[in-house]
Amino acid sequence: MSFRTLDGLTLAGKRVLLRADLNVPLHDGRITDRTRLERLTPTIRELAAKGARVIVCSHFGRPKGKPDPAFSLAPVAAALGEVLGRPVAFAADCIGPAAQAAVAALAPGGVLVLENTRFHAGEEANDPAFAQALADLADLYVNDAFSAAHRAHASTAAVAHLLPAYAGRLMQRELEALAAALDHPARPLAAIVGGAKVSTKLALLGNLITRVNALVIAGAMANTFLAANGIAIGSSLEEPSMHDAARQIAAAAKAAGCEIILPIDAVTATEFRANPPTQMVAIDAVAPGTLILDLGPASVARLVEKLAGWKTLVWNGPLGAFETPPFDAATTALARAVAERTAAGQLLSVAGGGDTLAALHHAGVAEQFSYLSTAGGAFLEWLEGKTLPGVAALG
Structure with a gap:
């Protein structure tokens, strides 16, 4: 670039x-x-x-x-x-x-x-x-x-x-930060992609699996991947019509040498509201009628362990329903771990997207990331590998 x-x-x-x-x-x-x-x-x-x-x-x-x-x-x-x-x-x-x-x-x-x-x-x-x-x-x-x-x-x-x-x-500054994160990164390079729908991030996932060494899929998007693998997810939000696409992405990632990381446990509740009764369950033990609303502590511990080996991280999308307590716990815990490694000079961390920035500010660590993009749609299209007209015109 x-x-x-x-x-x-x-x-x-x-x-x-x-x-x-x-x-x-x-x-x-x-x-x-x-x-x-x-x-x-x-x-x-x-x-x-x-x-x-x-x-x-x-x-x-x-x-x-x-x-x-x-x-x-x-x-x-x-x-x-x-x-x-x-x-x-x-x-x-x-x-x-x-x-x-x-x-x-x-x-x-x-x-x-x-x-x-x-x-x-x-x-x-x-x-x-x-x-x-x-x-x-x-x-x-x-x-x-x-x-x-x-x-x-x-x-x-x-x-x-x-x-x-x-x-x-x-x-x-933005272009240099993004280039350092995805175009010529220090490896291993990982990406965290959260959000509700696989259908809105197909292009992004398709591009990332060819570029990163590890891809963490979280939020309600992960439910679609889990269900596509035959795992019961109760009444959790998912996209049944995207099961084939999820399996295709997983197969393409394996062929490209990209590790896909899905939750291994979850925080569940019978209703989505602030501070309801919750249960921590293994991902294959989600009860009928319950909702997956956040990653569980084992999933967070696993990500923190993986984080220790990563050199570059791109983050778009929270891990759970962070706006509603206590379902902000996983996002906050991982954000603080990322911030700690970044501050120690062990990680280049780039994050973008409105919900992501809100979650990092909520965790109190936004200023400790290497770079925060406020670009919204442009940041997502960059993650998708698209040519941005406003950037191309400056070449």
């Missing part, structure tokens, strides 16, 4: 169109999580310090290709200014006279946020005319939005072919 970075660029006086991800959670006009803004600041500060005119563009929500005040980036621009500790200008449109005037008024080192790119249908259509209107505002293009890199939209793909295009520092 090759891409151009900001290293060595002369930027004084240049107009830089910076594709960011300002799609932050907003409630009653207030941003509830500024993580994406904070991660963006190193690139903005570097560009501004080098005398560039920084023109930030982004999508926000799903306004369906037309202006909608509910999806204006104005409050996000204000919050970005607070995070940066400096004034940030705002343009009422991302192209046309309003954008042109705002760019013309921008001094070297200044920062401007353009209005939501999705206020124009040309954004999601990857329309050449809309991309050209964006390109006309700038001298060069920097993409710092890996989280939108899986979309072939005008501001992530088309415009990158109209201007000299570079990866921002956040994009660079």
